[in-house]
Amino acid sequence: xxxxxxxxxxxxxxxxxxxxxATGKRAVDLAKKIAxxxxxxxxxxxxxxxxxxxxxxxxxxxxPVFAQHVDALPAGAFTGHISIESVKATGATGxxxxxxxxxxxxxxxxxxxxxxxxxxxxxxxxxxxVESAAAVSVxxxxxxxxxxxxxxxxxxxxxxxxxxxxxxxxxxxRRVNPKIKILCGAGITTGDDVYTALKLGAExxxxxxxxxxxxxxxxxxxxxxxxxxxxTETSG
Amino acid sequence: xxxxxxxxxxxxxxxxxxxxxATGKRAVDLAKKIAxxxxxxxxxxxxxxxxxxxxxxxxxxxxPVFAQHVDALPAGAFTGHISIESVKATGATGxxxxxxxxxxxxxxxxxxxxxxxxxxxxxxxxxxxVESAAAVSVxxxxxxxxxxxxxxxxxxxxxxxxxxxxxxxxxxxRRVNPKIKILCGAGITTGDDVYTALKLGAExxxxxxxxxxxxxxxxxxxxxxxxxxxxTETSG
Amino acid sequence: xxxxxxxxxxxxxxxxxxxxxATGKRAVDLAKKIAxxxxxxxxxxxxxxxxxxxxxxxxxxxxPVFAQHVDALPAGAFTGHISIESVKATGATGxxxxxxxxxxxxxxxxxxxxxxxxxxxxxxxxxxxVESAAAVSVxxxxxxxxxxxxxxxxxxxxxxxxxxxxxxxxxxxRRVNPKIKILCGAGITTGDDVYTALKLGAExxxxxxxxxxxxxxxxxxxxxxxxxxxxTETSG
Amino acid sequence: xxxxxxxxxxxxxxxxxxxxxATGKRAVDLAKKIAxxxxxxxxxxxxxxxxxxxxxxxxxxxxPVFAQHVDALPAGAFTGHISIESVKATGATGxxxxxxxxxxxxxxxxxxxxxxxxxxxxxxxxxxxVESAAAVSVxxxxxxxxxxxxxxxxxxxxxxxxxxxxxxxxxxxRRVNPKIKILCGAGITTGDDVYTALKLGAExxxxxxxxxxxxxxxxxxxxxxxxxxxxTETSG
Numbered sequence: 001x002x003x004x005x006x007x008x009x010x011x012x013x014x015x016x017x018x019x020x021x022a023t024g025k026r027a028v029d030l031a032k033k034i035a036x037x038x039x040x041x042x043x044x045x046x047x048x049x050x051x052x053x054x055x056x057x058x059x060x061x062x063x064p065v066f067a068q069h070v071d072a073l074p075a076g077a078f079t080g081h082i083s084i085e086s087v088k089a090t091g092a093t094g095x096x097x098x099x100x101x102x103x104x105x106x107x108x109x110x111x112x113x114x115x116x117x118x119x120x121x122x123x124x125x126x127x128x129x130v131e132s133a134a135a136v137s138v139x140x141x142x143x144x145x146x147x148x149x150x151x152x153x154x155x156x157x158x159x160x161x162x163x164x165x166x167x168x169x170x171x172x173x174r175r176v177n178p179k180i181k182i183l184c185g186a187g188i189t190t191g192d193d194v195y196t197a198l199k200l201g202a203e204x205x206x207x208x209x210x211x212x213x214x215x216x217x218x219x220x221x222x223x224x225x226x227x228x229x230x231x232t233e234t235s236g
Numbered sequence: 237x238x239x240x241x242x243x244x245x246x247x248x249x250x251x252x253x254x255x256x257x258a259t260g261k262r263a264v265d266l267a268k269k270i271a272x273x274x275x276x277x278x279x280x281x282x283x284x285x286x287x288x289x290x291x292x293x294x295x296x297x298x299x300p301v302f303a304q305h306v307d308a309l310p311a312g313a314f315t316g317h318i319s320i321e322s323v324k325a326t327g328a329t330g331x332x333x334x335x336x337x338x339x340x341x342x343x344x345x346x347x348x349x350x351x352x353x354x355x356x357x358x359x360x361x362x363x364x365x366v367e368s369a370a371a372v373s374v375x376x377x378x379x380x381x382x383x384x385x386x387x388x389x390x391x392x393x394x395x396x397x398x399x400x401x402x403x404x405x406x407x408x409x410r411r412v413n414p415k416i417k418i419l420c421g422a423g424i425t426t427g428d429d430v431y432t433a434l435k436l437g438a439e440x441x442x443x444x445x446x447x448x449x450x451x452x453x454x455x456x457x458x459x460x461x462x463x464x465x466x467x468t469e470t471s472g
Numbered sequence: 473x474x475x476x477x478x479x480x481x482x483x484x485x486x487x488x489x490x491x492x493x494a495t496g497k498r499a500v501d502l503a504k505k506i507a508x509x510x511x512x513x514x515x516x517x518x519x520x521x522x523x524x525x526x527x528x529x530x531x532x533x534x535x536p537v538f539a540q541h542v543d544a545l546p547a548g549a550f551t552g553h554i555s556i557e558s559v560k561a562t563g564a565t566g567x568x569x570x571x572x573x574x575x576x577x578x579x580x581x582x583x584x585x586x587x588x589x590x591x592x593x594x595x596x597x598x599x600x601x602v603e604s605a606a607a608v609s610v611x612x613x614x615x616x617x618x619x620x621x622x623x624x625x626x627x628x629x630x631x632x633x634x635x636x637x638x639x640x641x642x643x644x645x646r647r648v649n650p651k652i653k654i655l656c657g658a659g660i661t662t663g664d665d666v667y668t669a670l671k672l673g674a675e676x677x678x679x680x681x682x683x684x685x686x687x688x689x690x691x692x693x694x695x696x697x698x699x700x701x702x703x704t705e706t707s708g
Numbered sequence: 709x710x711x712x713x714x715x716x717x718x719x720x721x722x723x724x725x726x727x728x729x730a731t732g733k734r735a736v737d738l739a740k741k742i743a744x745x746x747x748x749x750x751x752x753x754x755x756x757x758x759x760x761x762x763x764x765x766x767x768x769x770x771x772p773v774f775a776q777h778v779d780a781l782p783a784g785a786f787t788g789h790i791s792i793e794s795v796k797a798t799g800a801t802g803x804x805x806x807x808x809x810x811x812x813x814x815x816x817x818x819x820x821x822x823x824x825x826x827x828x829x830x831x832x833x834x835x836x837x838v839e840s841a842a843a844v845s846v847x848x849x850x851x852x853x854x855x856x857x858x859x860x861x862x863x864x865x866x867x868x869x870x871x872x873x874x875x876x877x878x879x880x881x882r883r884v885n886p887k888i889k890i891l892c893g894a895g896i897t898t899g900d901d902v903y904t905a906l907k908l909g910a911e912x913x914x915x916x917x918x919x920x921x922x923x924x925x926x927x928x929x930x931x932x933x934x935x936x937x938x939x940t941e942t943s944g
Contacts, residue, residue, distance in 0.1 A: 015315060017314060017315045018309065018311050018312060018313075018314040018315075018317055018319035019311060019312065019313075020311040020321060023311065023321050023325055024322065024325030025325070050319065050322040051287035051288050052287050052288070052290050052291060052322040052325065052326050053291075053322060054288050055288060055292060056291060068315045068316040069316030075254050075256040075259065076253070077255075077444070078253060078254040078337055079254070079304045079332065079336075079337040079338050079444075080304040080305030080332070080338030081254055081337075081338065082286075082287065082288075083254035083286060085256060085259050085260075086254065086260065086286040086287070086288040086289060087288060089259055089260030089261070089288065089289075090288050096316070098578060099316055100315075100579070101313060101314055101315040101317070102314075102315050102316030102317065103578065103579050103580075104577060104578075105576060105578070106570060106578045106599075106604055106607065107572070107575050107599075107604060108575075110600075110601070110603055110604050110607070127578075127579075128582075129582070131582055131610065131611050132578055132579060132582050132611070134610045135578065135582070135608065135610040135611050136578065136607065138607040138610060138644075138648060139603050139604070140603075152313070153313055172610075175648075176610060176647075208315075334814060336815070339813040339815050339816075340813060340814075341811045341812060341813055341814070342806060342811065342813070342835075343811050343840060344811075345814060346837070346839055346843070363815075364818075365818070367846065367847050367848075368814055368815060370846045371843045371844065371847050374839065374842045374880075374884060375839050375840070375843050408846075412846060412883075412884050487787060489784065489785050489786060490781065490783050490784060490786040490787075490789055490791035491784065491785075492783040492793060495791065495793050495797055496794065496797030496798075497797070520787075522790075522794040523759035523760050523790065523794070524759050524760070524762050524763060524790075524794040524795060524797065525794060525797075526760050527760060527761075527763060528763060540787045541787070541788030545726065547727060547731065548726060548727065549725050549726075549727075549809060549860070549861055549916070549917070550726040550809055550810075551723060551725045551726075551776045551777070551804065551807040551808075551809040551810050551916075552776040552777030552804070552809065552810030553809075554758075554759065554760075555726035555731065555758060557726070557728060557732075558726065558732065558758040558759070558760040558761060559760060561731055561733070561760065561761075562732075562760050568787065568788070571788055572787075573785060573787040573788060574786075574787050574788030574789065624785070680785070681785070
């Protein structure tokens, strides 16, 4: 399933990181559960499994699939790197870039965005705070995801703990790039966190442990999607 | 196909790098050709495709498959990294480490060797010259591959241009580790290169462009395997 | 000599890189020559010697001195890194950041700018092309330096070969940051190159081999400063 | 003061890291105190200040001075790097390499050792545990320093907490390199720690917070040197 045109409907991407719970066959199972809830609720969802699991998820699950990183390199003699061509060949939809656990050089963000665009891959560039989020937006990725690293994996939601970060990011980003889709993440664990973030101007989410390590990932995704729908209805 | 026990028969591993010719479906096709010639000639062969292609090659081709790199990390919050668990889950046999195009810190080589061993993955640690090859051999990987970077991809074979490197490496490595399997690479393009390297004490090969970018990779592999058999017979 | 307030007069910073011609005692000699010509012509000049040479240049030469890089780290247990505190303690005026030969992560650019500002050090963030130059300008460094790496050290001046890069950068940067000082570099070897770049909107220069490796660095600096003065007079 | 020939007398090197207490003028003061105690007790001592402080310490204090890191690069276009030539030009005696806070690639350790040797700089290569310590010893640096990172800065001495690491390292290192000088570090805070480590086969120490962040660094150094002399006498 491709996703070449984003409306500004909420989007929820689940980052599988290198969690055991989301590796190998379990990556496929988790992606299926997420896709199913997306279908049921009508909310746009996506998944970001590990490189080794990309093709299995793409071929077995009808959901947009993102790599967690790509190297800004052409095909060639680059042993051990993640070529954009190899990610594209799996049928993936796009890639995360510059996640706080895999930060990259500014010059590589810029090159990766350009090369992904040429290859038809969407880019979601992560940033840790307001200024960096605005800076990367200048490079015109498809989406930017703001994730304060100090809240990642804590269960303390960015929308509750640091609503200013979301509100200010939206303001700063819009000043330099009116078209980019703005995601947020870090500590999102309840439907209320989702609702609040959307009210603050976020247009989507990059979520990891909140779903992937939840005792019942399906229930959490259902909460998130219900909250997204609630927001869409009230704001529509 | 697993390869848990090496005899000291020659082994030929083909590194697919991030070559277009060996990405996606073409990775599977190339691996099939290599496996077929290994079967026909009775020479041990292996392949090292890109991460995104590992599972396809493992499930469709009966040949030992190596990742090109792994990160020495446990499962967890390591977005964008290559977890050993994800490589293991593909059914791969092992991994290259520290290739000259993906050199890593000494401490990471050490951790990766230990974690791969615990996970049942074989390790092939690459080194650029005699001293480094001996140094990494102290860390007890399963195999070491000596590849002078200045000859990689040149078609000027290390066994012809710098036979001293192979001979000295074998001597230096054996002094610190009598059990490790010693591979060599860089510039190997003919059966004669293979034969000479085996005479100098190499026990196998890590080869990339010589096969993967050859007009007829099957013919080149056949030459290499024939040379390996010629050596085994005369030295037997 | 400190330089806490920039007017938008042309500024010429000479980057000593790790050139033998500009190491140790020769760093001090070269800095003296550059300072002397700055004084004589009334053009603002600065130098960026190696870390080990900073204090010698600062104490012996009356010229603004820039480090070539700093690590965005607090004081503490960071063996082998370049602490901002250690650079500040030499009496230096500021630091280059993200030079194409020492690119850093976006998050580190952001932290380094903030910490340098807190320590009273000026920042000159380098960028390879238009988009990156605009992106880093969002982070509000004091200066940005655009240097197409493919022209660095070639003697083919960016102002002649790629005038569009300077003109477009000025436009893109001004859109996101009206106050930043815009330097350019790469291949500048004659007074004409300097004059053209200033006409295109550059407000200064980051120059390396053009001066440091010239047979007569003093003569080249004199040419550059004369061209800067010629521009200031005609545009005044 | 140069130190071109080591006897196997105990040697104590104090690593200043990027501690505020050991930056700028305070680096010189601390080095003077350490040198004074070395002179008084007749124990060989050395210091490893930050790059920006090297020349001040070398010219004002009569003690062997080590850089905390060098880049394995020739002179040239390497903005922001630590050239061996620039370190040598300060008059320094040598350099640490691969400290656990500044780990480097195996290939860079190897190149740096060779280039330092050519430049007349001594090398102290750090390693985190037994196997890595033995591996780097194959590369023939002048000294190796074993520092379990989990004990660094804890005040829990490696000689007390993990005596096996010192004893096993000495055994493993001697097997591959009988001439290298073996230092140890991490958590050393008392004369007893020093004495025990020497009995276990260590020939010197790389110490940081134990001295640099002590309320009375001179008193701690006196204790260490007294313990070293006590050992030398009883073992002589």
